[in-house]
Amino acid sequence: MTADTLAAPRSPQVRKKGANLEKWGWVYMRASGVLLVVLIFGHLFVNLMLGEGIKGIDFAFVAGKFASPFWQWWDVLMLWLALIHGANGMRTIVNDYVTNATARKVLVWALWLSAGLLILLGTLVVFTFDPCLGVTADSMLWETCQG
Template sequence: MTAETLAAPRSKASAPRNGGANLEKWGWLYMRISGVVLVVLIFGHLFVNLMVGDGISAIDFGFVGGKFATPFWQWWDVAMLWLGLIHGANGMRTITNDYVLNKTARKVLVSAIWIAVGLLIVLGTLVVFTFDPCNGVFEDGALWEACAELTGK
């Protein structure tokens, strides 16, 4: 392994070699901005779920169903999901780029990270926006009365 010297951060040698966008810079900036937004979203989520109303004892299936019935909380949770998953994937990409020396293995791992994140984002978003607390509730079930009241049946 040979020792390489790094160019000064603002020198022409440190600019992207292909003349395109500096993706590392945008990734770095995304991590800072998404981190701040995630702190607000997560602490807001925790405050509402744990401290408002009856606190943690009120969290049950009905509580989650009620939150997912409100567009505000749907978008709040989807924002947390998207920002958190992309933030985490970008961090894993950085770690992979730092520690995996084989170029092919690095490409395979980074691709696997982004495929997994894409799949989780699609599935998580579908769950949030298509959640129906009355799906699969039978007449003899504990939720039948609440669902009948919600649907007007």
């Protein structure tokens, strides 16, 4: 039997030793999907339903949320789960449709590299956000940042 043919449905399957990464990827997609639904709807509810709704979302609103460790971790968890979930989904699509092994490997590496870079940058933004950075005397935030 060649690599291009499928085994008979009831034939015994030989599995490689070690961790079954495809199984854990499948489990991750289900678990992260459920958690993302909770995180995203919580995010939307707080941002759009409480307070003034969409009219209340401005720089001060974001600065106030990022001043709280609870909301920092909420947003970072949402960011991490969403990016890893999306990259894993794209990896599955690449594995399904890209037949050239070298191209598949390059694309999967590019996916994980870009997801990792976005996770790193997004995490840095959330935890190092300073609304007073670069504020000058002619800014609306000058008085707030002086206190």
